[in-house]
Amino acid sequence: MTWIDAVRRRTPRSLFPLARTLYHRLVAPFECAAVAAADRLRHRTYDGRVLPPAALRFKVRGTPSGDVFARVGREGARQIDEALRRGGRPLGDYRSILDFGCGCGGTLPWVRDLAPRAALSGTDIDADAIAWCRAHLTDVAVSTNGALPPLPYPDASFDLVYALSVFTHLDEAPQRQWLAELRRVVAPGGACVVTLHGPETATSLSSADRQLLTDHGFVFVRTNATRGLFPDWYQNAYHQPWYVRETFAEYFDVGTYVPRGLFGHQDIVVLTRRPG
Ligand SMILES: C[S@@+](CC[C@H](N)C(=O)[O-])C[C@H]1O[C@@H](n2cnc3c(N)ncnc32)[C@H](O)[C@@H]1O
Numbered sequence: 001m002t003w004i005d006a007v008r009r010r011t012p013r014s015l016f017p018l019a020r021t022l023y024h025r026l027v028a029p030f031e032c033a034a035v036a037a038a039d040r041l042r043h044r045t046y047d048g049r050v051l052p053p054a055a056l057r058f059k060v061r062g063t064p065s066g067d068v069f070a071r072v073g074r075e076g077a078r079q080i081d082e083a084l085r086r087g088g089r090p091l092g093d094y095r096s097i098l099d100f101g102c103g104c105g106g107t108l109p110w111v112r113d114l115a116p117r118a119a120l121s122g123t124d125i126d127a128d129a130i131a132w133c134r135a136h137l138t139d140v141a142v143s144t145n146g147a148l149p150p151l152p153y154p155d156a157s158f159d160l161v162y163a164l165s166v167f168t169h170l171d172e173a174p175q176r177q178w179l180a181e182l183r184r185v186v187a188p189g190g191a192c193v194v195t196l197h198g199p200e201t202a203t204s205l206s207s208a209d210r211q212l213l214t215d216h217g218f219v220f221v222r223t224n225a226t227r228g229l230f231p232d233w234y235q236n237a238y239h240q241p242w243y244v245r246e247t248f249a250e251y252f253d254v255g256t257y258v259p260r261g262l263f264g265h266q267d268i269v270v271l272t273r274r275p276g
């Protein structure tokens with residue numbers, strides 16, 4: 001069990017955001033330094049892979065644990081594959097795949113296992129994470145992108161784009177801009193898989209925010225828990241399935257919807273770009 005899991009179990013729901021912020025500010029820097037020192041001593045690999053440094057792992061997983069990083073990456077790739085299979089086309093059938101918001105390669109090595117013949121690309125706003133990917137994931141073409149579109153790819157470059165835990169952090173206006181941009185880079189007939197915080201994950205929100213989520217279908221909540229790690233616009237977004245079916249449908253066909261499909265936590269949604 002990680003520190004943050006321990007905090008989650010022992011803290012009343014309404015106090016968890018505060019506890020998480022205190023953990024991020026007071027405990028995590030020491031935990032990251034200790035785990036980094038242990039990594040250096042042990043030269044540990046996971047499934048034979050060298051992992052990114054503890055500080056980069058912490059940014060994408062909220063814990064520096066190498067075990068959590070590897071387990072989440074492997075399971076995340078498997079769960080994307082499972083959602084795609086429900087639509088009849090497994091991950092291994094795609095030839096050109098983009099991980100939008102790839103961080104320090106949280107799922108890319110495990111996506112590679114499931115799609116050995118695909119050309120893999122990854123992009124993120126985080127220049128340090130991308131520098132690590134460029135040096136260590138040599139079979140992946142990586143790039144950095146800005147907070148808002150465009151991406152550095154021609155139209156229809158990919159037959160699959162996936163974004164794990166990215167739309168969970170964007171406000172409504174940038175969300176729409178990114179949906180339009182992802183539609184541009186997905187080829188007609190291709191797919192875009194996104195994960196979202198569904199209504200079941202909103203238990204620690206204030207009653208006003210929960211009401212907004214019920215009425216409007218979307219709520220963007222500022223916790224500032226990741227201040228100093230991510231830009232100020234990176235906060236927490238929550239989506240109702242009916243909102244996704246209405247709003248995302250302006251950009252893609254909304255297909256398979258797996259409530260809590262990612263680790264029993266985030267919803268997985270498979271979007272497809274209409275052929276032609
Ligand atoms: C919770 S982490 C998940 C990382 C990765 N998808 C994974 O599952 O390991 C969220 C990632 O999204 C990236 N991100 C957020 N907004 C982005 C944007 N507009 N463009 C590209 N990357 C973005 C962050 O920098 C961060 O690496």
